[in-house]
Amino acid sequence: MKTRTEILASGFGGQGVVRLGQILGEAAVKQGYRVTMLKSHGTEMRGGYVRSQIVFSKEPIDSPMVESPDYFVALSLAAYKAFKHLVKDGMILYDPAFVVQLDEGLVCVQKPVPAKDMSVENFGRPVFANTIMLGVLANLVEELDPGTVLDSILHVIPKYHEENKKAFEVGYELLGKR
Amino acid sequence: MKRYLETGNFAITEGAILAGCRFFAGYPITPATELAEAMSYRLPQMGGIYIQGEDECAALHLCIGAALGGYKAMTATSGPGYILYADPYGWAIGCEIPLMILNSGRVGPVSGITGAPGQGEFYLTRYPTQGGNFETIVLAPNSAQEAMAIVVEAFYLSERFRTPVTVLADQLITDGFEDISVPENEGEMEEMGFRKWPRKINRGPEFYPATDEIDIPPVVLGHNTGALCSDWTPTEEGYDIEEVAAHHKHAYRLIYKIRNHRDLFNTLYEKTFMDDDPDLVVVSYGTPSRVVNTAVKKARQMGMKVGALRLINLWPFPDEHFTRKTKYLSVELNWDGQLVREVQRAAPKDSKINFLGTCGDLPTIPDLIEAFTKILRGQSLERRGWELEGW
Structure with missing residues (x-):
């Protein structure tokens, strides 16, 4: 029986990779899960590599490492290339604005989430791409309650609540019904 | 108690405040910057003092000053800052000044990689200063929640042994997020196993005993102790002396007060x-x-x-x-x-x-x-x- 859920997110600094992990982690804590969220990053605030490894489980968590992600959110080509091989039974969600070259040889499911373009289209700027991706994840990750994920977004990001709510809905509806 | 998703830096800050820490001096460095940041607003809330030093060496000297005034004091850094503690760390060992020192290991040598974990200071924490003739206490947690508890233990041991204690964490602990439970009152502190004790003060006149005795309150300046707390070898009364037999007595104490009472923490x-x-x-x-x-x-x-x-x-x-x-x-x-x-x-x-x-x-x-x-x-x-x- 699966005892833990693993989510890996990676991209550039400034895309909200850490915020995304923090929001999912906070939602999981609110639902009573044990949670770890490792983050690694380079020196640059913007443009450097960033990775979040989120694990949640009803049991205490020994290894906080994501070794076989259920979901891998790839927000740069470098991140996609570095971690795609970890995904076996899970799913890769990639933003085609950044991941411009797909490995068709992978056996796992790979779904494009054009979060950056959708953010520009809906809000005139790319800053809500992260919330759109969180909407997609709230739909896909069965262990998480979508309402709790949205509450966590509004708690962690104190500004632009209306835009974030709308971005969440846009993402939530992107891949159809849960 | 309250459950949060928070960083180890947050957990350590809360642990230190539970331990009674009311003085922090530090210099920001990844992956311990958020600890300094948290202290900068948490300590004033608790009636404590936060100071950003001009560098890490100055920061630890400031902590020494605070501890000599009777404060429970701490600093926090990563490897490149920890190496700059060499001078004040030795001072604190020699004058038996209790401090809690947090080192979050990142990739080295020197600045290395900021946001990735390393364990390159295993030996440096044993020999954080020059000269030898001392023993050190170092504790290493493996999660944010445990770091909160270990920090309290480190403060406690630092006072019982009258010595700085290093808590050696890593970037994944301090920078990473984890579900953390924080006690909200004394009953919950007790329930969660957190110690609570007052900071005792040695009003002299003796500066140190030439024995392995522990549980002697730390020396504070003033109160007619006459202690100089200088960087020279002290006499038992606290005056400077450059004499081999006196040095032998002092070194014996610095080494054996820790070696002979390891049972107080070797269960960890x-x-x-x-x-x-x-x-x-x-x-x-x-x-x-x-x-x-x-x-x-x-x-x-x-x-x-x-x-x-x-x-x-x-x-x-x-x-x-x-x-x-x-x-x-x-x-x-x-x-x-x-x-x-x-x-x-x-x-x-x-x-x-x-x-x-x-x-x-x-x-x-x-x-x-x-x-x-x-x-x-x-x-x-x-x-x-x-x-x-x-x-």
Whole structure:
């Protein structure tokens, strides 16, 4: 029986990779899960590599490492290339604005989430791409309650609540019904 | 109690405040910056003092001043800042000044990589200053929640032993997020096992006893103690002296007050699957130990007789865990092998000592299982990327 859920997110600094992990982690804590969220990053605030490894489980968590992600959110080509091989039974969600070259040889499911373009289209700027991706994840990750994920977004990001709510809905509806 | 998703930096800040810390001086550095930031608003809320020093050396000197005024004081940094503590750390050891010092290990040497974990200061925490003639206490947690508790313990030990205590964490602990439970009142503190004690003050006239005695309140300046608390060898009354016999007395105290009372903290370790004399003992500390624990559980399911020993008390090194002749594997976040050298020294002659190092990232479970398999088959481990002498 699966005892833990693993989510890996990676991209550039400034895309909200850490915020995304923090929001999912906070939602999981609110639902009573044990949670770890490792983050690694380079020196640059913007443009450097960033990775979040989120694990949640009803049991205490020994290894906080994501070794076989259920979901891998790839927000740069470098991140996609570095971690795609970890995904076996899970799913890769990639933003085609950044991941411009797909490995068709992978056996796992790979779904494009054009979060950056959708953010520009809906809000005139790319800053809500992260919330759109969180909407997609709230739909896909069965262990998480979508309402709790949205509450966590509004708690962690104190500004632009209306835009974030709308971005969440846009993402939530992107891949159809849960 | 309240449950949060928060960083280890937050957990350590709250732990320090629970311990009664009311003075922090530091200099921001990844991955301990958020700790300084949290202290800068939490301490004023608690009637405490936060000061940003012009550098780490100054920051620890400021902490010394605060502790000599009777404060529970601390600082926090990473490797590149910890090395700058060399001067004040020695001062604090020599004058028996209690301090809690947090070091969150990142990739080194020097600035290395900021946002990735390393364990390059295993020996540096044993010898944080020059001159020798002292013993140090170092504790290493492996999670944010445990770091909160260990920090309280470190403050407590620092006062009982009158010495700075280093808590050696890593970037994944301080920068990483985890679900954390924080007690909200004294009843919950007690329920969660947190100590509460007043900061005692030694009003003199004696400066130090030439014995291994502990539980003597730390010296404070003033109160007619006459103590100079200078960087020279002190007399028992606290005056400077350059004399070999006096130095011998002082050194004896600095070494043996800790060595002779190790039972107060050498119980800080964790053993997993160690009851049946395993064929391989995997030794680690800090965050890697969490991956080791998972790997050892998996190896047991695969029929391998492997056990895990996680050290929390790193220094003085707990030789007593290594009395059995067997195979050992030290798993560390460095490529050069530091903990492994102590294992090699402490274990019986002809024990088979192995080393698996990574840096900047944790070892993976498949890597560990492969290493266990090879060692149990009598094969030696190859070093990743280059060949080196076998351990």
